[in-house]
Amino acid sequence: MAAKSFSARVTVTLKRGVLDPQGKATQSALGSLGFEGVGSVRQGKIFDVELTASSKKGAKEALESMCEKLLANTVIEDYDVVVE
Amino acid sequence: MKACVVLFPGSNRDRDMIAALTSVAGEPPHLAWHKDTALPDCDLIVLPGGFSHGDYLRSGAIAARAPVMNAVAEAAQRGVRVLGVCNGFQILTEAGLLPGALMRNAGLKFVCCEVLLSVANADNPFTAKYAQDEIIHCPVAHHDGNYFADTKTLKRLEDNGLVAFRYAQDTNPNGSVNDIAGIFNDEGNVLGMMPHPENLIEPAHDGTDGRRLFEAALNVVEMAA
Numbered sequence: 001m002a003a004k005s006f007s008a009r010v011t012v013t014l015k016r017g018v019l020d021p022q023g024k025a026t027q028s029a030l031g032s033l034g035f036e037g038v039g040s041v042r043q044g045k046i047f048d049v050e051l052t053a054s055s056k057k058g059a060k061e062a063l064e065s066m067c068e069k070l071l072a073n074t075v076i077e078d079y080d081v082v083v084e
Numbered sequence: 085m086k087a088c089v090v091l092f093p094g095s096n097r098d099r100d101m102i103a104a105l106t107s108v109a110g111e112p113p114h115l116a117w118h119k120d121t122a123l124p125d126c127d128l129i130v131l132p133g134g135f136s137h138g139d140y141l142r143s144g145a146i147a148a149r150a151p152v153m154n155a156v157a158e159a160a161q162r163g164v165r166v167l168g169v170c171n172g173f174q175i176l177t178e179a180g181l182l183p184g185a186l187m188r189n190a191g192l193k194f195v196c197c198e199v200l201l202s203v204a205n206a207d208n209p210f211t212a213k214y215a216q217d218e219i220i221h222c223p224v225a226h227h228d229g230n231y232f233a234d235t236k237t238l239k240r241l242e243d244n245g246l247v248a249f250r251y252a253q254d255t256n257p258n259g260s261v262n263d264i265a266g267i268f269n270d271e272g273n274v275l276g277m278m279p280h281p282e283n284l285i286e287p288a289h290d291g292t293d294g295r296r297l298f299e300a301a302l303n304v305v306e307m308a309a
Binding site: 018019021022025069070071073075076 | 141142145149177178183184185187188189190191192230232233234259
């Protein structure tokens, strides 16, 4: 099967229960700016990845493997892969 | 015993580490580069502090996937002693050679100060020259030193004496859980720590509390004066 090009977005966020001091500081700054009702801010990372694979499923599997091996630290982070 | 210091692009405490090892061992350590696939024959591998690969992605994350780390992991498995200080500790956790992770300091600021450490387990090749629960001085300089591990891992560390050093007397500078400043692996031959013992080696450093760690790690017997 010919390789096709895919665009994907990988979102990496801290696991629930892992303290996020940067998110907390941002939440506090939003409060200082007068934004009311912000209950929680959690900071994460987004990776936009262009890749070739034989199928959409193959692309997703490759990206999940990339997350496990490098893009996320699974001790503290969760990841989500969306292939367009 | 012979040491080997592993250099990564962005290591910046390597010279201090080389000076410390040279002072204690009486001969300079071997040097290895992050692209090396094999290490020189040695008894102690040291990953020094710094900002390997600019701390891109996560501190230590890129360095942990460098070719040399396969050789470090293989040596660790054979029982060779491995010490990671500061960024070296971050690299060891990212490489899976030590459990847990080092997150952004709880205060969000880079901390550069002296802390007090208590020796939490002196029954180990790295800490054998300290007394159990001895309090020592040590400098820290880091942005991501906030040690985190899940409750199950923490319990395993605590139950098995795998905590090497703790920040003592309210000097925890980064929010590390259980005041953890350094940990051993299960086998006890890998030590990661955020503080910099290599900076307290000579009397001119205003203290020599770090020296005994290297003497122990290198099995150096001090000559009676």
